[in-house]
C-alpha cells in the first residue's frame with residue numbers, strides 16, 4: 602500500500618500493491634495492520650456498505666454528528682466516481698475546504714476520510730459500484746447533509762450535467778446553516 606498526497610490533513614489516498622499475472626490480478630484490499638501503520642493509530646471498522654449508482658448520480662454531502670461521527674475507507678469496484686471530502690473540523694486550518702479525487706475500479710485507489718468530514722461523490726461512468734467501511738454504525742438520528750452545490754464551498758465536481766439526487770439531498774441545507782449544528 603502506497604500513500605499519495607492529499608491536501609486536507611487527515612485525508613489519505615492509498616494505492617494498493619497489485620499483483621498481476623496471466624490469470625488476472627490479486628491485491629490486499631484491506632489489511633488492518635498495514636492500514637493502522639499508514640494512519641498512525643488503530644482504526645476499528647464496524648460496518649461495510651455497498652452502493653450502485655448510474656451516471657450522474659450524486660450522493661452527498663453526508664456526515665454524522667458526534668458521538669456517531671464516521672470515518673470511512675472508500676473504494677470503487679466497478680466504474681469511476683469523483684469523490685469529495687469537506688473538512689468540518691472547527692479547529693482545523695482547512696475548515697470548510699474540500700478536496701476531491703478520482704476513484705475507479707481501474708486505479709484501485711482508496712480514500713480514508715476520518716471522522717470530522719462531510720463526504721459525497723458523483724458517478725462518472727455508466728454505473729459505479731462503491732464500497733466503504735465505516736468506524737461507527739449508521740445512525741439516522743445523527744445523519745446530516747450539506748447541499749452539494751453550495752457556492753460557499755465551490756466544489757468542482759468535474760461533472761457537467763445536472764446530477765441526480767435523492768429527495769433528502771435535494772433539500773439539503775447550506776454549509777452555513779449546517780455549521781450551526783456542528
Ligand SMILES: Cc1cn([C@H]2C[C@H](O)[C@@H](COP(=O)(O)OP(=O)(O)O[C@H]3O[C@@H](C)C(=O)[C@@H](O)[C@H]3O)O2)c(=O)[nH]c1=O
Nearest residue numbers: 650652660661662663664673720721722738739767769
Ligand atoms: C447510509 C445507510 C443507509 N441506509 C438506508 C437508509 C435508506 O433507506 C437507504 C439509502 O440511504 P441514503 O439515501 O442515505 O444512501 P446514500 O445517499 O448512499 O448515503 C451514503 O452517501 C455517502 C455519500 C456517504 O458518505 C455515506 O455515509 C452515506 O451517507 O439505505 C442504511 O440502512 N444504512 C446505512 O448505513
